[in-house]
Amino acid sequence: MGVRERLTPQMAAYEEKFADSGDIRWLPYLMYFHPTNHASAVVNTDASGFRYSESQGRRFSVRDNDSRQPARLLAGSSTVFGIGASSDGWTLSSRLTEHDERGLPWLNFGGRSFNSAQELILLSLYRHTLPPIEEIVLFSGFNNLGLARLPSHIRQEHGAFFNCNEFFESLGTNRTKGLLQAGKKLFSGGAREEEPPSLEQQIAYAADLTLHHLLTWNAIAKDLDAKLTFVLQPLAGWVRPQGSKEEEALFAELDQLGRFTEVYGDILNKNACSQYAAALREGVEKLGARFINLSPILAETLAPEQWLFVDRIHFTDQGHDFVARQLLNIL
Structure with missing residues (x-):
């Protein structure tokens, strides 16, 4: 039994249905999205493929909610979707709902492997299904940067996917x-x-593309009368140079199975995070929205032995809970 299979057995459920080799639904406009009405002990989705949030015996989703009750929206890619959580109740949206003393539910608006264009298109396609939204947190940023190194004729005007x-x-x-x-x-x-472009070119391209799409997020948030916050999602290497013993074992095995460090190595350190965050912060604040770089905040509060990541991007159950608590301290 490998390290990943032993430490994170729930990942098999994601690979079966929600990985590239799983049941990708190819869709117009979005390109792909999650299986609909999927039911399992680990992941459950609604009639459109959005993951359910759970808190205090209740569950709710983008397509399955009390349309009369206001809610908060957590948007982004696979980290928001909750890859790594052992069940729906341990995703970020669920933990935010559990700990948010303001009392409103957080809807999971994550799309696995989405770039910023797909995140925005998803909002455009499903805005009509949403209840009144008081707050939008866009928890994103890595995928645009990770894709910025692809050839320019693949990226074209709106970014690679x-x-x-x-x-x-x-x-x-x-x-x-x-x-x-x-x-x-x-x-x-x-x-x-x-x-491939230099690190500086990758950062400039990814920040510009993210901010370009954030213009429309900001316009929609204003129309909804909702507060908008952009959170630059944390990566393991952006938080600390060396992880817990579980993380280091998982990272080593994952590097043998794939080539994550080799492909993305130049953007996985704190210096890249700082440069990217600075470029994003300036643009976000010009829009009048709020910007949060979560990685240094986690670094200040995370214990050396604390196991946060199942891979370099996605969280454990306790990682989701820890990040949700830290985020609520700021929002």
């Missing part, structure tokens, strides 16, 4: 076959069609 190889391959044109090969070369370690 995960699973773009499958998309280009399915179109089957000569042009998209060329894009497919470029993407495969980048992540396979083969000869590149073009050199």
Whole structure:
């Protein structure tokens, strides 16, 4: 039995249905989303594929809520969706609901592997299903930065997206076959069609793209009369150079199974986080919204032996609970 299978057995449920090899629903506009009406001990989704939040014996989702009761919206990608949680009750939205003394539920508006364009499109497509929203927290940032190193002719105007190889391959044109090969070369370690941009260029591109889409988030938040906060999500290397013994064992095994550190190594340190946060903070605050860089806040309060991550991006149950408490101290 491997380290990951032993320490985080719940990850098998995510890989079965919610990983690239699982039941991806290919959809117009969004590209892909979660299976609908999925039921299991680990993950449950509603009629549109949104994950349920749970607190004090109640469960609710974007499509299954009391439309008369105001709520708060937690939006973002897979960390918001809750990859790593052993059940719906341990996701960030559930833990926020559990500990928020203001009493309103937090809806899980996360989309696995989404970039900022997909996060925004998801809001546009499902805004009509939402109850009155008092607060929006967009807990995001890494995916745009991680995708910023792809070739420019794949990124184009609105940014690259995960699973773009499958998309280009399915179109089957000569042009998209060329894009497919470029993407495969980048992540396979083969000869590149073009050199990846420098770290500074990646940060500038990702920050600009994120802020471009945040303009519309801000406009919608104002229309909803909701407070908007952008939280730069933490990564393990942004929080501390060395994790707990469980984290280090998991990271080592994951690097053997994949090539996360090799592919993303230049953006996984605190210096990259600081530069990226500075660029985002300036733009977010110009919009009149609030910006939070969560990584240094966690670093100040996290005990050396505390196990926070199941991989370099997603949290354990207690990690979700810890992050939710820290976030509520700031909001």
